[in-house]
Amino acid sequence: MKRLLIAILALFAAALPARAQEFPSKDIRFLCGFAPGGTCDLLSRILAEHLSPVLGQRVVVENRTGASGNIAADAVAKSPPDGHTVLLATMALYTVMPQMPGMRLPFDVDQDLTPISNVANIYNVLVVSPQGPIQNVRQLIDLAHANPGKLTYASAGNGGSQHLAAEYFKRLAGVDLLHVSYRGGAPAIVDIAAGRTDMMFGNLPEFLGQIRDGGLRAVAFGAPRPSPLMPDVPLISATVPGFTVRNWFGVAGPGGMPKPVLDRWVTALQRVNVDPVFQRRLAENGMESLIGDPDSFRSTIQEDRRRWGEVMRAANIRAD
Numbered sequence: 242m243k244r245l246l247i248a249i250l251a252l253f254a255a256a257l258p259a260r261a262q263e264f265p266s267k268d269i270r271f272l273c274g275f276a277p278g279g280t281c282d283l284l285s286r287i288l289a290e291h292l293s294p295v296l297g298q299r300v301v302v303e304n305r306t307g308a309s310g311n312i313a314a315d316a317v318a319k320s321p322p323d324g325h326t327v328l329l330a331t332m333a334l335y336t337v338m339p340q341m342p343g344m345r346l347p348f349d350v351d352q353d354l355t356p357i358s359n360v361a362n363i364y365n366v367l368v369v370s371p372q373g374p375i376q377n378v379r380q381l382i383d384l385a386h387a388n389p390g391k392l393t394y395a396s397a398g399n400g401g402s403q404h405l406a407a408e409y410f411k412r413l414a415g416v417d418l419l420h421v422s423y424r425g426g427a428p429a430i431v432d433i434a435a436g437r438t439d440m441m442f443g444n445l446p447e448f449l450g451q452i453r454d455g456g457l458r459a460v461a462f463g464a465p466r467p468s469p470l471m472p473d474v475p476l477i478s479a480t481v482p483g484f485t486v487r488n489w490f491g492v493a494g495p496g497g498m499p500k501p502v503l504d505r506w507v508t509a510l511q512r513v514n515v516d517p518v519f520q521r522r523l524a525e526n527g528m529e530s531l532i533g534d535p536d537s538f539r540s541t542i543q544e545d546r547r548r549w550g551e552v553m554r555a556a557n558i559r560a561d
Contacts, residue, residue, distance in 0.1 A: 265324060292509055329360070330490065336542060337405065342553075357535060363490070366444075367477060397429060403429075445470070461477045461480070514532040
């Protein structure tokens with residue numbers, strides 16, 4: 242009897258990695274929490290296209306919109322941890338929403354999701370109306386000092402990356418700017434181009450068309466480095482030391498993913514990362530690769546969670 246029990250246990254132990262090694266055995270659902278046409282959707286489709294031949298299965302992008310991306314995140318959190326359902330996770334999901342006053346998540350982001358790898362940083366850039374008086378960051382600061390609380394900045398909603406970046410700028414530059422919250426980035430861009438709102442700290446991919454057509458003026462990058470698309474645009478940190486903003490997207494799976502499945506995902510992403518076509522497509526769309534491993538992803542999450550927690554508390558930011 243004892244020998245039989247040992248044999249059964251041995252077979253069970255051997256079967257666990259074998260099942261994990263079956264990944265991927267079917268189509269992979271790649272969930273994006275936002276509508277088609279935005280940065281999340283664009284990056285999801287670039288990744289899916291490059292991951293499919295590496296993983297040997299179709300990677301299908303599924304847009305599950307609503308609740309600032311939380312509907313998609315909740316669907317992944319409740320999926321089997323077999324690697325066949327993953328999420329393009331936003332910086333806000335991991336660093337802002339878990340600590341924002343008034344925000345209630347239907348899952349525990351640290352327990353119910355598995356960080357796989359960071360993927361891409363979206364270049365943050367300050368834009369203004371080309372008809373307005375703001376030509377550079379120093380001029381913006383001088384105008385704000387001369388007109389406290391009069392200059393306006395747009396965001397796509399409380400606690401989003403645009404809102405946090407502007408509040409971070411206010412804090413470091415010592416200026417008073419007025420927040421104007423919009424229901425999405427498109428109407429905010431329309432009002433900035435028309436001169437009804439003064440500025441926005443936002444994602445380069447969402448501004449590219451307007452910048453190229455002359456509808457917006459790119460003043461300076463809030464990112465750690467300029468985009469290769471606009472190498473002559475200066476950094477905000479050259480005028481406001483310490484101001485750097487990373488608005489990243491990463492890949493996450495359900496909580497409790499087995500290590501062999503997690504390792505398979507990390508290997509696949511790293512193989513995609515060395516593809517020059519993938520790198521070129523990111524650069525052309527105002528992004529830079531951050532693909533690494535779960536440990537470095539967790540470190541980034543913790544670092545940015547501390548930073549944005551301080552900004553939210555100082556600015557008394559609450560959920561809408």
